Amino acid sequence: ASRTETVKSVYDKMLNSIKEKKTAPPNAWLWDFIAKCSSKEDIELLFDMLQKLRIFRLSSLRIHENFNTALCREVTKACVRVGAIEYGKKAALWRHNAFGLTPDIGSTHHLLLYSKQLNDVNLLVEVMKLVKKNELTIQAGSADIVFSICSGADRWDLMTKYGKRFVLSGIKLRQSSFDMWMEFAAKKG
Structure with missing residues (x-):
């Protein structure tokens, strides 16, 4: 099975847990999901699952807190790894997002380092605008x-x-x- 098929199988397992069993999937599944993302399509599935988990946490578990910053950093790293920078900006920089991610400057550094690697000044400017807009320290x-x-x-x-x-x-x-x-x-x- 290709990595994308593996990601889809983890996605399906997690979806089954939420929809059918009405229980939160083990955290290890989410971390595994993030680690296995190898394409923009995988990242799209990841963000779809994050949104579903956020809704499940709010409606079924009454958990209003976002996921922790460590998860946000790993999601951002995965986005950078596969070149899904638009998603990376959502993970690292948007304070108010539908995914339950908690942006922080550590996540932002992954995007800045990617900008440096590509010598992409436009990405630097975009990231810095979003840092200011979202009041990140x-x-x-x-x-x-x-x-x-x-x-x-x-x-x-x-x-x-x-x-x-x-x-x-x-x-x-x-x-x-x-x-x-x-x-x-x-x-x-």
Whole structure:
């Protein structure tokens, strides 16, 4: 069986648990599901299941809390792994989502690192807009990744824009961030 068939079988098992047995499927099944995703189609099934689980948790179990941030990070990693970035943004960055995911900056870093890997400045800008819109707390590690992307793409405008945002947010920049900023400034003259 291909991995996609394996994902479909886990999806079907989980759906049977929710619909027929009216019980929450074991957490291990969800983690297994995430680990086995190998295509955008698998990720679509995953998000469909997350939405069904969210509804089941709310209606049958009266659990109003989102899934934990560790799950969100794994979902984001799976999205990045298969190139399903639109879904990754939903997992990592949308505070109000129908999937019960809890976005955090650790998940966001997976998207930023993917942007760096591809040298995709547009993805960086999109991610940073969503970080701001969803009021996620940025960290010193965020600055390292962002500055690295800006420097690699020769985008001084973005380096200064995000540098100001980091400093005004009260983030204590790491020495590596300062070094990158100063090297880039020296290069620019």
